[in-house]
Amino acid sequence: MNTTRVNASPDQIVVSDALKIYGGSGSSAEVTALSHVDLTVDRGQFVSIIGPSGCGKSTLLRLIAGLETADSGDVSVFGADPDQACAAKMIGFVPQVPALLPWLSVVGNVTLPSKVNRRADALRRTLPGHVHRDAADPRALLAKIGLGDALDRLPHQLSGGMQQRVAIARAFAIQADVLLMDEPFSALDEFTREAIQMQLLELWEQMRTTVVFVTHSISEAVVLSDKVVVMSARPGRIEAVVDIDLPRPRRQGLLESAAMHEYEHLIRGKLQTAWAAGPVAR
Amino acid sequence: MTNHAVTHDSAKNAALPLDTTDTAIATAATASGTAAAATSDRRATPRRSTTRRSILRPTIWLPVVVALLVAGVLWEVVAINNTYLLPRLGMIGQAIITQPAFYLENAWVTLSEALIGLVIGFVAAFIVAVIVTESGILRRAIMPLAVVLNVTPVVAIAPALVVAFGFGPAPKLIVTALITFFPILMNVITGLNSVSPPILQVFATLRASRLEVLTRLRLPSSLPYVFAALKVVFPLSIVGAVVAEFSAPGAAKGLGTVISVASSNSRLAVVYAAILCLAIMGAVLLFLVTLLEKRVLRWHESQLLKRG
Numbered sequence: 001m002n003t004t005r006v007n008a009s010p011d012q013i014v015v016s017d018a019l020k021i022y023g024g025s026g027s028s029a030e031v032t033a034l035s036h037v038d039l040t041v042d043r044g045q046f047v048s049i050i051g052p053s054g055c056g057k058s059t060l061l062r063l064i065a066g067l068e069t070a071d072s073g074d075v076s077v078f079g080a081d082p083d084q085a086c087a088a089k090m091i092g093f094v095p096q097v098p099a100l101l102p103w104l105s106v107v108g109n110v111t112l113p114s115k116v117n118r119r120a121d122a123l124r125r126t127l128p129g130h131v132h133r134d135a136a137d138p139r140a141l142l143a144k145i146g147l148g149d150a151l152d153r154l155p156h157q158l159s160g161g162m163q164q165r166v167a168i169a170r171a172f173a174i175q176a177d178v179l180l181m182d183e184p185f186s187a188l189d190e191f192t193r194e195a196i197q198m199q200l201l202e203l204w205e206q207m208r209t210t211v212v213f214v215t216h217s218i219s220e221a222v223v224l225s226d227k228v229v230v231m232s233a234r235p236g237r238i239e240a241v242v243d244i245d246l247p248r249p250r251r252q253g254l255l256e257s258a259a260m261h262e263y264e265h266l267i268r269g270k271l272q273t274a275w276a277a278g279p280v281a282r
Numbered sequence: 283m284t285n286h287a288v289t290h291d292s293a294k295n296a297a298l299p300l301d302t303t304d305t306a307i308a309t310a311a312t313a314s315g316t317a318a319a320a321t322s323d324r325r326a327t328p329r330r331s332t333t334r335r336s337i338l339r340p341t342i343w344l345p346v347v348v349a350l351l352v353a354g355v356l357w358e359v360v361a362i363n364n365t366y367l368l369p370r371l372g373m374i375g376q377a378i379i380t381q382p383a384f385y386l387e388n389a390w391v392t393l394s395e396a397l398i399g400l401v402i403g404f405v406a407a408f409i410v411a412v413i414v415t416e417s418g419i420l421r422r423a424i425m426p427l428a429v430v431l432n433v434t435p436v437v438a439i440a441p442a443l444v445v446a447f448g449f450g451p452a453p454k455l456i457v458t459a460l461i462t463f464f465p466i467l468m469n470v471i472t473g474l475n476s477v478s479p480p481i482l483q484v485f486a487t488l489r490a491s492r493l494e495v496l497t498r499l500r501l502p503s504s505l506p507y508v509f510a511a512l513k514v515v516f517p518l519s520i521v522g523a524v525v526a527e528f529s530a531p532g533a534a535k536g537l538g539t540v541i542s543v544a545s546s547n548s549r550l551a552v553v554y555a556a557i558l559c560l561a562i563m564g565a566v567l568l569f570l571v572t573l574l575e576k577r578v579l580r581w582h583e584s585q586l587l588k589r590g
Contacts, residue, residue: 065487086489093487099480103502103581116490116498154581174488 010079010128013041018073032235033059048221056236089120092171094181098163100155110138161192178210232274239274369551377555391536399458400519411470432464440529458522462515469511473504509575516567
């Protein structure tokens, strides 16, 4: 981790030759969660990571989020290491569950991140990879994502889809340089999921943030992304990277288009090869 | 007991706090022996809003009234033939009516001992809980002491405290503080650790300071557990005050003193009148805590409603 950053670019998120091993300290068996993982995400790109469960896609996301450190290899977020990036609030994390504070209103939840770690703004200006943007107005943000009339409600009064939209707005609100999303829509029903995907895209197109999005849904990955990273399990590694060359803005009708299905077919094929090639453990 | 709170340190998800509240209550309550009041109260919570509206319906109030009447009749049946074992209800009522100021004054003494002791115990337990959750080393140092303190019967310490601190209020406050300390400590520790991991992850990526995590996440999360503890320790604090008064009789006022003096003079009606006062005090305190909880924990209670 502390080696010199050869690949550190102020306009890219770079993961190079990352290795992450869990367990192995006597009692439990070693599990190689990530092995020789290289990933580059350009600023402003929407990148999805897809793969079977246990392929280390969440681990990869957590490495970028600074929630875990690699055993070897290097991670840099727009030229800074994940630790600095977090300290400067360059990272907006959206976990699988909404993770809202039940005692705060919707607005309260969205504004809370800007109230903690107030030194981040000063630090942020000193980092080369940070592009300055004015702080987003949380109310306007919530209105854009369709929660304009739920501002003062408490989380338990909202549906699951609405809660997850609050979580997304919370991540956007700090004007993070990159949003890291860990299967944020996996608990939602099909209709809600498609609606939220479109809202996320709209917001992303307006805010022009970089997004790294972990998912296990092929169609979700294709609809949202510029680039889909296909991973395979045991050990977790990157199997293929597929560029999605579909026009933007992408709208609901896209789901039925032939081009979309071709991409889905392609990625499904890659996933199947990955599955067959790997030592099938289950 | 100890294991319980410690195992909640890490592995916990968003759905869990609901269950753990109940367990926390049960845990704290088993320590004190007042399980029934706290748990049954919590279970009744989801129906509360409807209860308020339908309080006038006979199906709501009739069972309570019938149960009270049956208990009263049974009491009288026993008392009529054993007047020097159990006073008639009328005699207890008469004891109170003839000198209400006497009971009020003594009840006030016991109540203020109980409440001041409780405040001391609460503040101490809360501070220790925060220290223990923030530092692993201090946890290993302090928790064994706290457990030893908990398993030592406070009733046994009370006479020693009277010897040390005399017949004034000090030993009473100490006993009350000691008896309320542990249930609050265990519940607050569990509560402070009840923030779900995803929330902590979000605030870890924001590099929120430990103080910010404590004040903005951990303390509010602990509130349901604090109230669970309060429901247990409010009645307990009265127990503490009375026990301490038993150990220092004749010196000061207080319902405990009244009971021990009256029972040595075989004035059973006075004994039971004082007991009745204590029971009413406990019930009122419990009611007030429940009322406060309803206001403060709107977000939490309603969540129970939704899930329940």
